[in-house]
Amino acid sequence: xxxxxxxxxxxxxxxxxxxxxxxxxxxxxxxxxxxxxxxxxxxxxxxxxxxxxxxxxxxxxxxxxxxxxxxxxxxxxxxxxxxxxxxxxxxxxxxxxxxxxxxxxxxxxxxxxxxxxxxxxxxxxxxxxxxxxxxxxxxxx
Amino acid sequence: xxxxxxxxxxxxxxxxxxxxxxxxxxxxxxxxxxxxxxxxxxxxxxxxxxxxxxxxxxxxxxxxxxxxxxxxxxxxxxxxxxxxxxxxxxxxxxxxxxxxxxxxxxxxxxxxxxxxxxxxxxxxxxxxxx
Numbered sequence: 141x142x143x144x145x146x147x148x149x150x151x152x153x154x155x156x157x158x159x160x161x162x163x164x165x166x167x168x169x170x171x172x173x174x175x176x177x178x179x180x181x182x183x184x185x186x187x188x189x190x191x192x193x194x195x196x197x198x199x200x201x202x203x204x205x206x207x208x209x210x211x212x213x214x215x216x217x218x219x220x221x222x223x224x225x226x227x228x229x230x231x232x233x234x235x236x237x238x239x240x241x242x243x244x245x246x247x248x249x250x251x252x253x254x255x256x257x258x259x260x261x262x263x264x265x266x267x268x269x270x271x272x273x274x275x276x277x278x279x280x281x
Numbered sequence: 282x283x284x285x286x287x288x289x290x291x292x293x294x295x296x297x298x299x300x301x302x303x304x305x306x307x308x309x310x311x312x313x314x315x316x317x318x319x320x321x322x323x324x325x326x327x328x329x330x331x332x333x334x335x336x337x338x339x340x341x342x343x344x345x346x347x348x349x350x351x352x353x354x355x356x357x358x359x360x361x362x363x364x365x366x367x368x369x370x371x372x373x374x375x376x377x378x379x380x381x382x383x384x385x386x387x388x389x390x391x392x393x394x395x396x397x398x399x400x401x402x403x404x405x406x407x408x409x410x411x
Contacts, residue, residue, distance in 0.1 A: 156295070168340070170311065174300070178297070225293070257289070
């Protein structure tokens, strides 16, 4: 896939909180949120600016919110970009003016956890190729 | 730095697109909602107010007939309006939006050379009885 790709943050217990939130919503609401994610967060050029207000807005630093209104309900998806990934961190129904501090802090904790665990991911060294690549050895004990 | 063991959980969950596709496969209502939003999106390109009314009515779970009755107009009028081929008068539009819990505002913009345009926005007037 070219451009950005929206993924769900997954915690150490294999729970994807935003996926779980959307799954629990009735069909029409879930569809609208998923369509917004597809239209505004997926497939964007890596050097493109974020979607403009009122579709998204900055929360703090690189943390942003996707704003979706369904009828009289306001949904917010907090997310942050990590390379080509748009990491969906936290979703909630908004009832007050500003994003509650507890929701913001939860999203920040999750992106910190995401970064820490990504940094700890074991990575294989690049495979040597070409005429000067070492000969493959088949070792059998 | 501590290296993550292979058995540890990957913090990258499934993609939102994969989750949406899975739901579309198992839910007819979800697919139908997708069709409705796609139609509204197309409509918005040529008639923004018609698209807005259709989307708002859809999300409030109101039928065209219910909106028509409460706004004092006909079912066929709402149907034509939502098709995008009909422009309502200001008083009728104001009544329809009131049924949808919204208020019609009217804006006027004046272009001024070398300056920001001047704008005035105010609630749309209703019909005053003679």
